[in-house]
Amino acid sequence: MSHSRRLSLEPAITGRFRDSLSLQIHDNDDVINKPDFRELDLGSPVSTLMPRVSTSSAAATPTSSSGSSGSASGKPSVAGKSHSGEIPGGPGSVMPAVKNLKPDHRRSSSTGKPLIFSGSSFSHSATSHSSATSPSPAVLPAGNICPSGRILKTGMATRSSTRAETLCTGTGNYGHGNVVRSGGGGSNHPARADGESPEELKRLGNDMYRRGNFSEALSLYDRAISLSPENAAFRSNRAAALTASGRLGEAVKECLEAVRLDPSYSRAHQRLASLYLRLGEAENARRHLCFSGQCPDQTDLQRLQMLEKHLRRCWEARKIGDWRTVVKETDLAIENGADSSPQLVACKAEALLRLNQMEDSDFCISSIPRHDHYYHTQPQAKLFGMVAEAYILCIQSQVDMALGRFESGVVKAERAAMLDQTNPELVSVLNNVKMVVKARTLGNELFSSGRYSEASVAYGDGLKQDGSNSVLYCNRAACWYKLGLWEKSVEDCNQALKIHPSYIKALLRRAASYGKLGRWEDAVRDYEFVRRELPGDSEVTESLESAKIAVMNRSQVSKSFGYNNQVEAVSTLDKFKNVVSLPGVSVFHFKSSSNRQCEEISPFINTLCLRYPLVHFFMVDVEESVALAKAESIRKVPTFKMYKNGDKVKEMICPSHQFLEDSIKHFLL
Secondary structure, three states: OOOOOOOOOOOOOOHHHHHHHOOOOOOOOOOOOOOOOOOOOOOOOOOOOOOOOOOOOOOOOOOOOOOOOOOOOOOOOOOOOOOOOOOOOOOOOOOOOOOOOOOOOOOOHHHOOOEEEEOOEEEEOOOOHHHHHOOOOOOOOOOOEOOOOOEOOOOHHHOOOOOOEEEOOOOOOOOOOOEEEOOOOOOOOOOOOOOOOHHHHHHHHHHHHHOOOHHHHHHHHHHHHHHOOOOHHHHHHHHHHHHHOOOHHHHHHHHHHHHHHOOOOHHHHHHHHHHHHHOOOHHHHHHHHOOOOOOOOHHHHHHHHHHHHHHHHHHHHHHOOOHHHHHHHHHHHHHOOOOOOHHHHHHHHHHHHHOOOHHHHHHHHHOOOOOOOHHHHOOOOEEOOEEHHHHHHHHHHHHHHHOOOHHHHHHHHHHHHHHOOOOHHHHHHHHHHHHHHHHHHHHHHHHHOOOHHHHHHHHHHHHHHOOOOHHHHHHHHHHHHHOOOHHHHHHHHHHHHHHOOOOHHHHHHHHHHHHHOOOHHHHHHHHHHHHHHOOOOHHHHHHHHHHHHHHHHHHHHHHHHOOOOOOEEOOOHHHHHHHHOOOOEEEEEEEOOOOHHHHHHHHHHHHHHHHOOOEEEEEEEOOOOHHHHHHOOOOOOOEEEEEEOOEEEEEEEOOOHHHHHHHHHHHHO
16 A cells, blocks of 8 residues: 555554654655655545445444555544544544545445445445435435534534535545535645645655655645645655755754654654764754654664764864874764764864865865754754854864965854854964964064064964964065075975975975075975976976076086085095185084084084085094194084185084074075
């Protein structure tokens, strides 16, 4: 039997529990995202049912023909609220089981004589054809049930009516040959002039749903709801179509409206639980999956338990800064059914941000599912102690700040704090965002006016509030570049690129600083990366070609002047006199292999040799070359002597790394 239902047999069962358990749908109720087929209680007239066998009017019990409207065949109707389409009887009256016939469905004439309503009892008609055409006041003709669904009392059949009687065509809930009052369609629910009823619209909507035509199904459900706005089943069916269309936020609203209209409507609760699971809202899902009197679906219950486990692990990993575990657990939660959860996507974006994967974080946060802000119509979901929507805005704000979208970051941080005003983490984020924006604004103003040193201090103040802001590092690098501190400019660019590896502006600034330092190979590497990212940029192409030419020229100079990019040992006084006279800058490192400071600084000298290929670097071991050390008056190691074009320009004893490099750059330029 298509879309059939069963009513519980126990007459003493409570109305609320009966309503939640008594209705079953065989065609598609096993799937949450399919529409309900609970019929509207129309209270409409239908043709009489034919009993198979009956010998006594007092014991006659009607059986149901094939249909899907209401009460089960051969079972007494239970009084109370119902969505199954049965006609409620008054106290002391016995109602026949009524079924809505499908179009072109006819009753078999072999089922026996029709039942005649007589007061509150049933009897077989034993009258002749003439008596059927002229009913007595005590015997009612077959089929005469009032449009309201009530049985006519004795004598009412003779009362005249001003409304004409018409023969129903068999559509909707009536079989062929039923006599109904014109204009009302035989129902106490509104109907269109063309005979369109809410139940017929729902049936057509269900057909469209089965065919996958969800937009047409929605249109039909909307028309049914406009005629019967208080019907919970219509709302639930509309939620199914919205879910199938991917409009989960609207589906949640419809389900909430359905349970408002009928708090014991188990199917709507089950659908809500399934929606909340997809949205990653474990608390709301549990509330509707395990509501009073409901036996939870085991599959959904397992999904709920898995979601709760992954959320708990995310919480624990986030507290200790284990961001790789956070990424793993959010992915598992999404794979296990929470595929439309905005807050879980935001959680993954936060973890990627902390792992300095800026592009991935930005892509993740921009792909958050949109659900039309359905949060305001339900208990607000929370994540990590924050209102879910506020948490999402907080992460969006931090991603915007990290990528230089400062104004947008401030707006979102303020909105987050407004949504959850008591959360200390949101308040802290808002304060930091405001201070960083203030420092950045001041730094930009100072830089524009040429006050580069003061601008560098302002950017530094911002970095004290947000030490992972790549934009502030890059801006401060620009200040160092303008001040001629190219090594410091490279250092800040390195910090910016550590946070944001593909930061184009930082790469260009570092390449320019490398050029100033004569590190053309490094400059070429950065320019080549940028050209791959910006293949049509003519300025980048020109800078790359210039850097390549500088590399070629330096190579030729190195060959002609004997540069070999490695530290050369000098052990005799004659060789020392020869190399001192070389053109350009020469650095002599007087060391002792037994001295700890000398051993510590030696690797740095090798680095400088590679970093400054136009500088000659020499090493003298004072223990092996005693005469040379005595001639140069070396009394303490490590000692460094610098010569330029044969003239000694500087001598340093135990210098720091920075001081030594700054001295080399000074004389090189």
